[in-house]
Amino acid sequence: MPNHPQAEIAIIGGSGLYEIQGFSESAVVDIDTPYGKPSDVITVGELLDVPVAFLPRHGRGHRVSPTELPFRANIYALKTLGVKQIVSVSAVGSGDVSVVSSDLVVPDQLIDRTRFRDSTFFEGGVVAHITFADPFCPAVSNAIAAGGDGQGIPTHEGATLVVMEGPAFSTRAESEMYRSWGGDLIGMTALPEAKLAREAEMCYGTMAWVTDYDCWHPDHAAVTVDMVVENLIANIANSRIILRQIVPALAQLGPCDCQTALANAIITDKYHISDEARRRLEPIAGKYLNLR
Ligand SMILES: CSC[C@H]1O[C@H](OP(=O)(O)O)[C@H](O)[C@@H]1O
Numbered sequence: 653m654p655n656h657p658q659a660e661i662a663i664i665g666g667s668g669l670y671e672i673q674g675f676s677e678s679a680v681v682d683i684d685t686p687y688g689k690p691s692d693v694i695t696v697g698e699l700l701d702v703p704v705a706f707l708p709r710h711g712r713g714h715r716v717s718p719t720e721l722p723f724r725a726n727i728y729a730l731k732t733l734g735v736k737q738i739v740s741v742s743a744v745g746s747g748d749v750s751v752v753s754s755d756l757v758v759p760d761q762l763i764d765r766t767r768f769r770d771s772t773f774f775e776g777g778v779v780a781h782i783t784f785a786d787p788f789c790p791a792v793s794n795a796i797a798a799g800g801d802g803q804g805i806p807t808h809e810g811a812t813l814v815v816m817e818g819p820a821f822s823t824r825a826e827s828e829m830y831r832s833w834g835g836d837l838i839g840m841t842a843l844p845e846a847k848l849a850r851e852a853e854m855c856y857g858t859m860a861w862v863t864d865y866d867c868w869h870p871d872h873a874a875v876t877v878d879m880v881v882e883n884l885i886a887n888i889a890n891s892r893i894i895l896r897q898i899v900p901a902l903a904q905l906g907p908c909d910c911q912t913a914l915a916n917a918i919i920t921d922k923y924h925i926s927d928e929a930r931r932r933l934e935p936i937a938g939k940y941l942n943l944r
């Protein structure tokens with residue numbers, strides 16, 4: 653495997669965030685993985701002297717739909733760069749009347765409504781069941797919320813994010829159903845991203861920017877891409893500001909339970925694991941599969 657530049661912190665940019673400003677880019681990394689290529693090349697550089705990797709989830713120019721996102725390749729590639737903490741940026745709809753456009757929400761729960769996505773690294777002869785009761789890293793989530801508060805941005809901590817397949821937005825009946833389930837937010841990309849990050853023993857938190865009320869609010873028109881894009885402009889400017897606060901804070905964090913998530917998750921007897929699977933999983937789980 654080639655020697656890639658390393659960074660312990662990664663930012664996955666969502667809709668509208670295809671570059672980060674004030675980032676001294678030192679390398680553009682084009683990685684291939686057993687799961688194909690990531691969404692785009694990954695830039696590695698420094699933000700306020702802290703090494704950071706940046707990957708735009710939908711690719712520059714927003715070319716990759718939620719269903720087609722190479723989630724496994726993205727997380728695998730970041731892992732090979734030495735990433736330990738991921739800040740994911742996302743545009744979301746709000747299911748809560750008091751959470752309005754341009755608010756920042758830091759979700760702490762997920763409901764999975766995706767259908768067509770590969771959502772584990774553990775297959776082909778290796779079985780693991782990670783604990784996913786709390787899908788987001790509390791330390792990364794706290795840093796994101798502190799960043800929002802620090803900039804005086806209306807910030808909500810703790811919310812349930814429903815992740816739907818898309819790409820079409822929800823029907824009114826679905827939107828009402830998610831609200832009745834306790835869904836505070838609706839998006840299309842946090843899963844399986846968060847699950848794969850946990851399997852790869854990386855801390856993962858989401859900076860969710862509200863762009864719309866989906867289609868349930870009687871006084872607001874149903875969501876459209878134009879509506880999301882219009883509201884994203886302010887959100888993306890704020891993301892860039894907050895990231896400058898979050899990144900140095902993340903760099904100070906110590907070890908976290910997320911970083912040992914596989915310690916009690918792999919059930920397959922390691923003497924039954926093929927060499928092929930061992931090679932494929934080396935960056936993700938190599939230390940647990942070693943026969944010595
Ligand atoms: C452009 S509207 C729908 C699109 O926006 C969100 O993307 P991301 O989470 O990457 O910011 C949503 O999940 C959809 O992919």
Ligand SMILES: Nc1ncnc2[nH]cnc12
Nearest residue numbers: 743744745838839840866
């Ligand atoms: N209403 C919505 N549904 C799904 N994903 C979204 N991203 C932004 N708004 C959304």
